[in-house]
Amino acid sequence: MEERVPPVEAYEAAMVLSGVGDALGYRGGLWEYCTSGPRIHAELEALGGLEALCLCPPEWPVSDDTVLHLATAEALATGLEGEALLQELARRYVAAMGDMEGRKPGPTSLLGTSQLRPGEPGGYHIPFNPSGTGCGAAMRSLAIGLRYPRERDLPTLIQVSVDSGRMTHHHPTGYLGAVAVALFGALGARREPPERWGRALLRALPLAWAHVETLPEAPLNRQHWGHFGEAWLQYLESRGLAESDGPARLPPLPDAAARDAAYGAWALGGWAGRSGHDAPMVALEALLAAGDAWAPLCSRAALHGGDSDSTGTIAAGCWGLLHGLGPVPPGLHRHLEHRPRLVAAARRLHALAWAPR
Template sequence: MDSPPTLDHYKAAMLLSAAGDALGYRNQLWEYNESGPAIHQELQELGGLRGIVVQLPDWPISDDTVLHLATAEGLVTGKEGEELLQEVAFRYVEGMKDMEGRKPGPSSILGVSQLRPGTPGGYRIPYNPEGTGCGAAMRSMCIGLRFPRPEQLPSLISVSIETGRMTHPHPTGFLGAMAAALFTSYAAQRRPMESWGAGLLAEAMPAAKAFVQSAGYAVEESLRDWGYFSEKWSWYLSERGLSSGVGPVCWPTPYGPAERDLAYRSFSLSGWAGRSGHDAPMIALDALLGSGPDWEELMSRAAFHGGDSDSTAVVAGCCWGLLHGLEGVPPGNYCHLEYRDRIEQAATLLYALSH
């Protein structure tokens, strides 16, 4: 596991992110099902995860992967700075035209409608005190694939925050984008997973605050609303015994689908687990910590719960694929994915750029 990720790992990261999205979404049926046990029952009736062939029309990708692809395809142009941000903003506007049956969130819809790519500063929108959702987190893992090395942390932070606040200008929203990108970079670095949350708080958060202050956009509002994200993450790490960044993980017993529904809800901002920028990556990390190299266990925890299940699985699937490749994943879960060619092409170009 110490060897750096290969091109195959990059492809697995992008493919299994999309697979997790499609599985957790189940064409709207599971994203809006509030009972993990009920979803697990339906999963058994489908023949379990190995019985599912993820393909149209029953298993489309959601808005999560459409916008993750938009981020990735912006990054692989090789543009930097303001040019990159204009490019990504343009691709978000284009991506929003591909939302039939995909259920984008309200902040994503509003934010993209306010973007003006091509005009100076047109990638920035007004501060939105409601912009706390997970829509920025769910599309940002590829930023960690583009900037995987420790010395690239400043680029990862600036790009994830600036692209995140194109739709989610509230810290709880855009710091979720940074967390999803950061955890993907940690997976590429083969950092012990028990240290990821502590790294987020100790390494990334101070640098993120400094970046927001230096960028000079909505500084006062951002700092006013800054505290919740860190406080909730500190609480979670304390719950799992990971405040110092070393294991072992403290798990509740039992911790099946019903118990996870309650736990994930306790992570949440307003009772909808995984719906916000802080807790979509949090549930993804919780699932990764609890499943090791077992894809079916990962999906059980990250995709099949009574919350925003596609947005937690899209993050978890990317990190897991980068760590483990496609080994042990039923081919039906990813071989016939919608947009598979685009997904693999983006992965190939991200891998080349990251080197």
């Protein structure tokens, strides 16, 4: 079957809106570290709502999420493959740490990049980290799906996701979040409905393990492997999506307080969206609930108590792939920090991904 090539504008919307979801959920650290969705929504209303916002520094910078997502995207945009790509990813992750003033990178990303030795043989490997469960690998991985969107690309997508994720988050809960977001990007590029994405993720996990079990640290990874898949199976069963393509059975979660309670129940330590398993989960829930409506997508993915910039990055980027920039108020993206780089990376990824083979 011939694959339909998405328009380059869909890639541009994915990259730009991933930055919008980040800047909105971050708000210079004020909302990323706020534990109360109702408080965030009250503050947004006092600002005049989404339509009144102009997302640009200094009040609305992008966080470490977009800086590291750009590092991934621009490394992939070089067209390098294999060992050379992994070295380039490591180099760019280390370099990105020079642009973290006021962006609040997570401690696991800081530790991981400090352990990388790009340019040395195997310098992109770091030791297993029993605490490396955070979402720092997930939030920077949508571009991997944009680079490897075709069905035949799946083995490469999984390998690059795992290996790039392990550069900072060498724990299955951390780097499998990268696999999830990359896969969602590939499926979105192919216009697969989000109702199918979770089942596709479960089918991909054995392929990810087939790669991980070749690593020297496989025994340590095996000990911690089960949580990610178990959490996702439980979520999909609760939404009627474990064995069917929907429609999803979503609880109403009509307000910010209800969403905070639901998201917190999925989280490790109660911090919604903080971990590699639940950041993509919050994003998928928001996509399923919001459909083609931009404002509800933001309310559910970027304006909740917890790690709202990371879930906003993932959800808004995926939403852009499906629905484009047209429905989004221009003030949210026209002056976004690093917008030209996001657009340039999107165009290059599209050209590489869909070149005739």
